[in-house]
Amino acid sequence: MPFGCLALWERRHCSSLSDVTDKYDIGHTLRVKEFCELCLAKERETGKVFFCKKFLKKDGRKVRKAAKNEIMILKMVNHPNILQLIHTFETRKEYFIIQELATGGDVFDWILDQGNYTERDASCVIRQVLEAVAYLHSLCIVHRNLKLESLMYYTENNHNKVVLRDFYLSRYENDGITEPCGTPEYLAPEVVARHRYGRPVDCWAIGVIMYILLSGNPPFYDDAEEDNTDQHNRIIFCRIVAGEFEFDSPYWDDISPAAKELVCRLMEVDPMLRITAQDALWHDWIAGQGASEKNLKDGVCAQFKKNFAKAKWRKAIQVTTFMQRLRAPESNGALGGVVTARNTMGVSHRVTIENQARDGKKVEERAENGETGKAGESHNTQTHTHTHTR
Incomplete structure (x- = not known):
């Protein structure tokens, strides 16, 4: 998707929160960053644990733009030294980005x-x-x-x-x-x-x-x-x-x-x-x-x-x-x-x-x-x- 077409996101069909929680068990917030909350997401079908970022739309235009930017970039890239995108959801109130979980620490x-x-x-x-x-x-x-x-x-x-x-x-x-x-x-x-x-x-x-x-x-x-x-x-x-x-x-x-x-x-x-x-x-x-x-x-x-x-x-x-x-x-x-x-x-x-x-x-x-x-x-x-x- 072209980077200039962020407005198109507003017309996308939004998932319900149950679409997210039916597939993933979203854990409690581990850390709050400038634009998003960080937590773990456990896939219910396989038991695999992933990294989850939750962006709250109510936090403003910059947060919404940051979420869209990150989703678009991650959909474009595939490299062993970049945490890969697993799944994304957009609900009426949030964006969820599910990624590989890096466990080795900073x-x-x-x-x-x-x-x-x-x-x-x-x-x-x-x-x-x-x-x-x-x-x-x-x-x-x-x-x-x-x-x-x-x-x-x-x-x-x-x-x-x-x-x-x-x-x-x-x-x-x-x-x-x-x-x-x-x-x-x-x-x-x-x-x-x-x-x-x-x-x-x-x-x-x-x-x-x-x-x-x-x-x-x-x-x-x-x-x-x-x-x-x-x-x-x-x-x-x-x-x-x-x-x-x-x-x-x-x-x-x-x-x-x-x-x-x-x-x-x-x-x-x-x-x-x-x-x-x-x-x-x-x-x-x-x-x-x-x-x-x-x-x-x-x-x-x-x-x-x-x-x-x-x-x-x-x-x-x-x-x-x-x-x-x-x-x-x-x-x-x-x-x-x-x-x-x-x-x-x-x-x-x-x-x-x-x-x-x-x-x-x-x-x-x-x-x-x-x-x-x-x-x-x-x-x-x-x-x-x-x-x-x-």
Whole structure:
């Protein structure tokens, strides 16, 4: 079904709730997310247990649109690293999406439970994410909400298979997307700058995930302790648009040059120069011997617990609403004007990186407008910064 035909859904015949409950025993709500409730659904005929998302129509147009988007996307895709669609129902009050059940838990939690965790483990995760995203991109589908929390292991007994979930924000690319959405720390510069965007935003998000998997730290962060979400996001957005991130010591001291290079290529500010998911699959860190076997467990897990315990990292915000506030006249301070004053996604740029990922030396950067900066106070770091000026 074409993505522009959402209105057709309103004229579809609706199932009754008994149609759902006659086939599935719907369990109690396990978790409430931004758009839906999560629960288990047991097929009465076979006893098989599936994953169920319930979207309540009364929660508004955005929820209804999210449900329709996810159903349309899942009907189009068939890939081993994407949770497959089993059944859908639309009643007068709800949408039900029945999917395969992944029982292996979040990748995040698995890492915390391991006695040994290496770059090779991280490479295995990223490779499977790249394979799924390359497949989506071949269909001109943009996921738009890739993050560490979107990744799960398929079974608890075999942690070799990673699956993607949560397609309610996914879109067909068409001539470019303008609506900002997603999780702030994972947004690509072109989304923050309110430009038309497409598939490269997913590759940026994979770069952010890879950075976190290797260090336990987010690449773009705010050191402030106060829980001011708007101020936090302004600081994050400034650093994203400038492409400011560091390979901080000691967290990156033992990380391989190949890993650093792939991070830099995935988090390239210019989407035209950013590596694609398909090309990234051929990178030495993914396909070759570039990933180190050194145990990273202690350092990564310590930073995981420190950073991801923060409520502001767990919060999902309405990015569109926040960006509207950000563009308001009263917000046009040094940080508030990030979307307008720092709308810097032009083509006139020159950045020199002295093979920072290959020889381990500190990155040297030169930009035509002289804008440089650090994402935070640190020492003995390798800094990667792209600054683009119009």
